[in-house]
Every structure is written in C-alpha cells, then in structure tokens.
Amino acid sequence: MRTLAAALVVAAFLQQAAHAQEAPPLPDPAAIAVPDLSGSGNPAVIREGAKYFFFRQEGVAFSKAHADLSECFRFLQPWANVRMNQFVPWVSKPGQRPLPWTNNHGLVGALILGAVQGALQHRDYQAKLRMCMEPRGYVRYGVAEGVWKRVTRLPPEQSIAVQAKIASGPAFGQQVQDK
Amino acid sequence: MKAVLLVFTLLLASVASAASQKPADEFVEIRAGAPVTIRPDRAYLLFRTNSKESRVFLGVSPVFLRIPTAEEMATYEAAKKRSRDPSSFVYDGIRNLHSVTLGHALEKPQDGRVMLIEARPGDYVLYGWGTADVLCTCLCLGTVSFHAAAGKITDLGTLLLDEAADPSPIPELKSVTGLGRSVNGTFVLWASAIRPADGSTAIPPVLTGKPIVPADYRATGKFVSPFAPGINRLAPIPGVLGYDGGTVLDLVSKTAAADHYDQE
Numbered sequence: 001m002r003t004l005a006a007a008l009v010v011a012a013f014l015q016q017a018a019h020a021q022e023a024p025p026l027p028d029p030a031a032i033a034v035p036d037l038s039g040s041g042n043p044a045v046i047r048e049g050a051k052y053f054f055f056r057q058e059g060v061a062f063s064k065a066h067a068d069l070s071e072c073f074r075f076l077q078p079w080a081n082v083r084m085n086q087f088v089p090w091v092s093k094p095g096q097r098p099l100p101w102t103n104n105h106g107l108v109g110a111l112i113l114g115a116v117q118g119a120l121q122h123r124d125y126q127a128k129l130r131m132c133m134e135p136r137g138y139v140r141y142g143v144a145e146g147v148w149k150r151v152t153r154l155p156p157e158q159s160i161a162v163q164a165k166i167a168s169g170p171a172f173g174q175q176v177q178d179k
Numbered sequence: 180m181k182a183v184l185l186v187f188t189l190l191l192a193s194v195a196s197a198a199s200q201k202p203a204d205e206f207v208e209i210r211a212g213a214p215v216t217i218r219p220d221r222a223y224l225l226f227r228t229n230s231k232e233s234r235v236f237l238g239v240s241p242v243f244l245r246i247p248t249a250e251e252m253a254t255y256e257a258a259k260k261r262s263r264d265p266s267s268f269v270y271d272g273i274r275n276l277h278s279v280t281l282g283h284a285l286e287k288p289q290d291g292r293v294m295l296i297e298a299r300p301g302d303y304v305l306y307g308w309g310t311a312d313v314l315c316t317c318l319c320l321g322t323v324s325f326h327a328a329a330g331k332i333t334d335l336g337t338l339l340l341d342e343a344a345d346p347s348p349i350p351e352l353k354s355v356t357g358l359g360r361s362v363n364g365t366f367v368l369w370a371s372a373i374r375p376a377d378g379s380t381a382i383p384p385v386l387t388g389k390p391i392v393p394a395d396y397r398a399t400g401k402f403v404s405p406f407a408p409g410i411n412r413l414a415p416i417p418g419v420l421g422y423d424g425g426t427v428l429d430l431v432s433k434t435a436a437a438d439h440y441d442q443e
Contacts, residue, residue, distance in 0.1 A: 050360075051361075072425075074440065075320075075407075075410050077405065082314075083312045083313065083406070084242070084276055084309065084314050085270075085276060086270075086271050086273070086275075087247070087255065087270045087272070087274060087276065088244055088275060088276050089255055090246050090275075090304075090439065091247075094404075094405055095266065095268040096267055096269070096405045120364065123363070123365065124364035124365055124408060124409070127361065127362050127364035127368060128364065128410050131362065131368070131410050135412075135422060135424060135425055136424040136425045178359040178360065
C-alpha cells in the first residue's frame with residue numbers, strides 16, 4: 001500500500017501535462033495542418049473513444065473554439081504536490097510546494113511509476129478538458145490513439161490551434177458514448 | 180475503480196495530514212457537547228452536509244478559502260520578495276485555506292453532519308472539496324463567496340455532494356451528475372451544490388437564541404489552483420449563481436462574475 005501511495009504521489013510530481021498560462025494569439029486557420037481523421041470511423045477507434053477524443057461543435061467559429069480551448073488549457077497545469085498550501089493569495093498566483101522524493105524502488109520501480117504517471121496524466125487531461133469544454137457546447141468525437149498523441153504532444157500553442165481547427169471543422173467519426 | 184480511487188484519496192490524505200500544521204485558533208470546529216459562546220471578535224460558520232449515501236461520512240469535506248486582508252497580502256508580498264525563487268514561493272506564515280474535519284461535528288445524525296466552525300471574520304470562498312489537506316475537486320470553474328461577520332453565526336445552509344460520474348438522487352445535483360466514469364482522473368470527481376438556509380432549515384437546539392444570519396452568497400468567477408487534480412463548478416443556485424456556457428453569472432447583480440486568473 002505504501003508503494004501505491006508513493007506511486008501516486010510521484011505521479012503527481014512528475015506530471016507534465018502541456019499547459020498554457022496566457023491565451024496565445026489567434027493564428028491563421030489556413031496555416032494550420034490538421035491530421036488525417038478519416039480513420040476515426042474505424043470500430044476499434046470508436047470503441048476507445050472515451051480514451052482518445054477531440055472536441056467539436058457544429059457551427060462554432062474557429063476564433064471561438066480557439067478562445068475556449070485557450071482558457072481551458074489554463075486548468076491543465078501540472079499539480080506538483082497533493083498537499084494544499086496553507087496560504088493562497090487569491091489575487092495572484094500561488095506557488096507550488098516541491099515534493100521531496102527519492103526513488104527507493106530501483107529500475108523496476110521507476111518503470112512502474114512511469115506507467116502509472118502516464119495513465120494518470122492522461123486521465124486528468126481528458127477529465128479536466130471535459131469539465132471545461134462540455135458546458136460550452138462541445139461534444140467528444142473519438143480519434144485514433146496515434147493521432148491524439150501527436151496533437152496533444154505538440155507545444156500548447158500549436159496543440160490549441162490544431163484542436164480549435166478540428167473543433168470548428170467538418171464532422172468525423174462518432175460521438176463518444178460512455179454515460 | 181470507484182473504490183480504488185476513494186482508497187487512494189484517503190491514503191494520500193493520511194500522508195498529507197501527517198505533515199500539516201493548523202494554527203490553533205484560525206478555524207476551529209465546535210464539537211458536540213462543547214459550550215457554544217459567541218465571541219464578538221469571531222465569526223461562526225454553520226452548515227449541514229447531506230446523507231451518508233454520498234460518502235461525506237468518509238471524510239470528503241468542503242474546503243474554504245478566506246480572502247486575505249490587505250495587511251496579510253502586504254506581509255505575504257514582503258516575504259515573497261525576500262525569497263530566493265519568488266515564482267515558486269510558498270508561504271506558511273498565515274493560513275487561509277481550510278478543509279473541514281467532519282469528525283468534529285456539532286451534531287452527528289444518521290443521515291449527515293451538522294458543523295459549526297469558529298473562524299476569523301472575513302470573506303470566504305467555497306474553494307472545493309477535499310480530505311484533510313488534499314484537494315480532490317477544485318470549484319475552479321465557478322463557485323460562490325460569502326461574508327462571515329464578527330459576532331454572528333453565518334448559516335451556509337446544506338452543502339450537498341455526490342460523485343459526478345453517476346446520476347445523483349439529490350435534486351440539486353441531478354443536472355450535474357451522470358457524466359460517466361471518464362470524468363474521474365487521478366481522484367473521484369465530486370459534484371456539489373448548496374441548498375441555502377431558509378425558514379424550514381433546522382437549527383441545532385444548542386444554537387437557539389444565538390445571532391444567526393443566512394449567508395449572503397455571491398457568484399465567484401473562475402480561478403486556477405496549482406494543487407487541483409480535478410476541476411468542476413458548483414451547481415447553479417437560483418437567484419445567486421448561474422452559467423452561460425463557460426461564463427459564470429452573478430444573478431444578484433445580473434452580470435458576469437469576474438474571473439480570478441493569475442495576475443502576475
């Protein structure tokens with residue numbers, strides 16, 4: 001149990017989800033290359049839709065999608081420590097307490113921790129975006145794992161731009177159904 | 180998965196609480212049987228939690244932020260200037276973020292908890308939900324604030340909680356739950372609502388005759404928390420808190436509530 005707790009604590013410490021602090025300038029949508037989404041209708045992709053998806057809204061403007069994603073990316077910042085600060089200044093950004101940690105579990109332990117970290121990072125990323133984007137009218141559409149990884153691993157400004165173009169672009173694949 | 184995530188939450192809470200420090204008089208839960216004396220220089224927060232079917236009894240409790248005074252901010256800024264790395268500066272000289280210990284309840288009926296907390300007077304924000312010093316769900320996408328006046332008991336009504344993933348039987352939570360398992364990240368994502376106090380809200384007998392005022396809730400806009408695994412927003416409150424897409428609405432002033440993003 002202690003190892004599991006350590007894994008989670010370290011996963012939080014290592015979490016490096018891409019995030020943006022300030023809204024990036026609005027790029028020219030014509031200059032943004034969107035990956036091929038034609039495989040999104042594949043049954044295997046649809047089955048995994050709750051894991052790998054992008055948002056889309058019928059009729060939304062690129063500029064609106066870009067603004068919404070830029071704001072929602074603010075909440076993807078990594079959390080370094082599960083322990084809350086005692087003092088939060090409220091009118092300015094609170095700092096993050098670094099987590100003192102040393103690996104006492106060797107290479108195998110490090111590999112396990114890495115796997116846990118990746119899974120948690122993925123879940124937090126998707127869950128946070130859902131809570132921020134869905135009230136704005138966006139709907140999830142499943143995409144292939146490789147496509148999702150390529151886009152989400154881009155620098156934040158580029159990832160926002162590509163996801164905004166997808167969100168405001170033509171329909172693809174199927175809506176995610178996991179309720 | 181639900182049970183595993185909950186166990187992890189509680190486990191991490193035990194890890195975190197072991198290292199926490201809580202100034203003795205900043206935020207004091209008044210337990211059953213203790214004398215209740217209303218001091219003129221202190222504020223008192225009264226609230227009820229909902230039934231145990233929502234797992235509140237396991238220790239997931241509201242987290243309150245007291246908005247710092249100008250004097251506290253000056254002290255903080257001075258300490259920050261002296262630090263080696265102002266960008267990651269964490270200040271422990273003052274405590275204004277508090278999670279409630281539901282075990283220290285004024286009343287422990289079978290279907291919930293009644294809490295009375297002696298605190299510093301000031302303006303408070305319902306910041307999120309956590310356990311011990313671990314914030315599980317931040318109300319970063321919209322919440323409420325209220326004033327807690329000195330010498331008075333501010334009645335917050337009933338704070339309602341349930342999992343966001345599954346449909347909730349609690350009327351105020353029906354529209355914000357049933358979102359599916361994928362809203363759970365590292366921890367369970369909690370959905371919450373407030374049922375403001377009214378004439379039908381039960382008052383603990385021990386508080387009969389004491390100065391009790393209903394909370395003057397106001398909508399509070401979005402903010403970013405650096406220690407939030409999960410994010411959500413408080414369910415709408417008629418006449419107080421509403422939403423238009425991602426915009427938080429202050430239904431008292433009939434304007435959009437200001438967001439509280441980083442100002443650095």
